[in-house]
Amino acid sequence: xxxxxxxxxxxxxxxxxxxxxxxxxxxxxxTLIGPSGTxxxxxxRCINYLEKPDNGEILLGDIHLDYTSIRKKDILKIRRxxxxxxxxxxxxxxxxxxxxxxxxxxVVQKKSKEAAYKKSMDELEKVGLLDKIDAYPSxxxxxxxxxxxxxxxxxxxxxxxxxxxxxxxxxPELVGEVLKVIENVAKSGMTIVLVTHEMSFAQNISxxxxxxxxxxxxxxxxxxxxFYQSSNDRTREFLNQFYTEKNSI
Amino acid sequence: xxxxxxxxxxxxxxxxxxxxxxxxxxxxILILSLFMGxxxxxxxxxxxxxxxxxxxxxxxxxxxxxxVVLLYLGYYTLPYIVQYIVSLVGIDFNPHHxxxxxxxxxxxxxxxxxxxxxxxxxxxxxVDHGQIEAAHSLGYSxxxxxxxxxxxxxxxxxxxDIMNSxxxxxxxxxxxxxxxxxxxxxxxxLLGAYNFSYIEAFVAAxxxxxxxxxFLTLLINKFELRLRKxx
Numbered sequence: 001x002x003x004x005x006x007x008x009x010x011x012x013x014x015x016x017x018x019x020x021x022x023x024x025x026x027x028x029x030x031t032l033i034g035p036s037g038t039x040x041x042x043x044x045r046c047i048n049y050l051e052k053p054d055n056g057e058i059l060l061g062d063i064h065l066d067y068t069s070i071r072k073k074d075i076l077k078i079r080r081x082x083x084x085x086x087x088x089x090x091x092x093x094x095x096x097x098x099x100x101x102x103x104x105x106x107v108v109q110k111k112s113k114e115a116a117y118k119k120s121m122d123e124l125e126k127v128g129l130l131d132k133i134d135a136y137p138s139x140x141x142x143x144x145x146x147x148x149x150x151x152x153x154x155x156x157x158x159x160x161x162x163x164x165x166x167x168x169x170x171x172p173e174l175v176g177e178v179l180k181v182i183e184n185v186a187k188s189g190m191t192i193v194l195v196t197h198e199m200s201f202a203q204n205i206s207x208x209x210x211x212x213x214x215x216x217x218x219x220x221x222x223x224x225x226x227f228y229q230s231s232n233d234r235t236r237e238f239l240n241q242f243y244t245e246k247n248s249i
Numbered sequence: 250x251x252x253x254x255x256x257x258x259x260x261x262x263x264x265x266x267x268x269x270x271x272x273x274x275x276x277x278i279l280i281l282s283l284f285m286g287x288x289x290x291x292x293x294x295x296x297x298x299x300x301x302x303x304x305x306x307x308x309x310x311x312x313x314x315x316x317v318v319l320l321y322l323g324y325y326t327l328p329y330i331v332q333y334i335v336s337l338v339g340i341d342f343n344p345h346h347x348x349x350x351x352x353x354x355x356x357x358x359x360x361x362x363x364x365x366x367x368x369x370x371x372x373x374x375x376v377d378h379g380q381i382e383a384a385h386s387l388g389y390s391x392x393x394x395x396x397x398x399x400x401x402x403x404x405x406x407x408x409x410d411i412m413n414s415x416x417x418x419x420x421x422x423x424x425x426x427x428x429x430x431x432x433x434x435x436x437x438x439l440l441g442a443y444n445f446s447y448i449e450a451f452v453a454a455x456x457x458x459x460x461x462x463x464f465l466t467l468l469i470n471k472f473e474l475r476l477r478k479x480x
Binding site for chain 2: 048050076079080082083084086088090091092093094103104107108136149152153156162
């Protein structure tokens with residue numbers, strides 16, 4: 001349902017993604033892992049065109065686009081089929097929790113206020129924030145803000161949700177509540193593409209793990225294949241290093 | 250020469266009569282200058298090649314010339330410019346029929362739009378980029394993002410500066426008397442001449458200006474506090 005073909009992007013003449021091919025099926029939870037600076041986040045941001053790829057094609061539902069000849073209308077189409085959860089939450093500061101979740105439904109989807117309100121309450125219930133609907137983002141903890149932003153993403157009923165290191169900016173004790181919510185989203189059958197450094201979480205939640213290094217996809221497979229059975233040197237090196245670091249703390 | 254309290258009070262009431270029209274004029278100029286300033290800021294943000302540099306030159310000109318000079322310049326040229334433009338659509342227009350109030354509005358709106366564009370540009374920069382990206386990721390169009398995310402927050406940032414420029418406009422309108430548009434200052438001058446009591450008249454004018462500006466400042470501070478919820 002989502003597939004990228006030969007996606008390339010460069011910043012300042014340095015190629016960051018070197019021809020990525022990726023397929024995501026409906027209901028998949030695809031996790032992108034790999035060292036920092038290998039283009040995981042860039043890849044994710046290319047999917048909803050927050051970064052502009054130089055080359056490649058995207059297939060999303062019934063949309064098929066070539067990045068070299070993309071039009072404004074196409075960009076909106078793609079964005080209206082996807083939603084993103086950011087590392088820094090990026091909630092609208094001047095809106096309350098409920099307004100944050102409602103707004104896109106009203107502005108973009110042209111829903112009635114009542115319908116948007118009802119949908120928002122449903123989503124906020126799922127993330128456990130019904131008691132905070134009238135709070136402003138600045139009055140919430142990071143974990144709560146991230147849960148609101150997940151509710152905001154769910155409320156537009158996207159075909160795929162893109163998570164960009166959703167727990168990296170959180171205090172350690174708040175990570176759990178957000179991961180729990182993401183896990184529930186995954187269980188509900190939502191298609192997810194996730195960038196994360198939470199390896200054990202990736203292992204538990206994913207249907208497919210993609211290991212990236214230096215702008216390439218090195219290897220992809222089930223969590224078991226990647227975490228336990230990988231024969232690729234770079235994958236094993238990365239995972240070993242990761243676990244050693246974790247154990248040494 | 251004695252300072253006469255009763256004349257002062259009489260002058261105060263006389264001046265209060267022109268406060269509404271002065272305020273109205275200032276509001277019109279404020280709104281027009283904000284609108285034009287907004288357009289300028291947008292054009293410069295988009296970096297449209299030739300227009301952007303033209304605007305820079307215009308800004309530097311307007312910044313570098315006193316309002317009095319601009320006002321006289323407008324007073325002597327605007328009627329003929331209007332005559333020319335109107336003649337293009339085939340209408341005859343007598344340049345002497347252009348009311349000086351129009352000149353005041355046009356000249357000050359243009360002159361203040363430069364300052365407003367700076368204010369607007371700065372305040373738009375203050376909205377963090379993450380929220381704009383969030384709006385984009387949800388499928389907001391350029392104008393939806395502007396209207397729903399950028400403007401409401403930029404407005405709060407810009408409010409003190411906009412308020413300040415409103416007070417400046419009210420005070421600058423005293424120049425309008427030079428081309429026979431009567432505002433608070435103009436009225437004071439007329440009353441002073443009429444009663445031969447210039448001191449009382451100008452003390453009254455100063456008091457009215459002061460009270461007006463204090464009141465407006467108070468009002469806007471309250472309003473700002475309400476808008477600032479969530480920041």
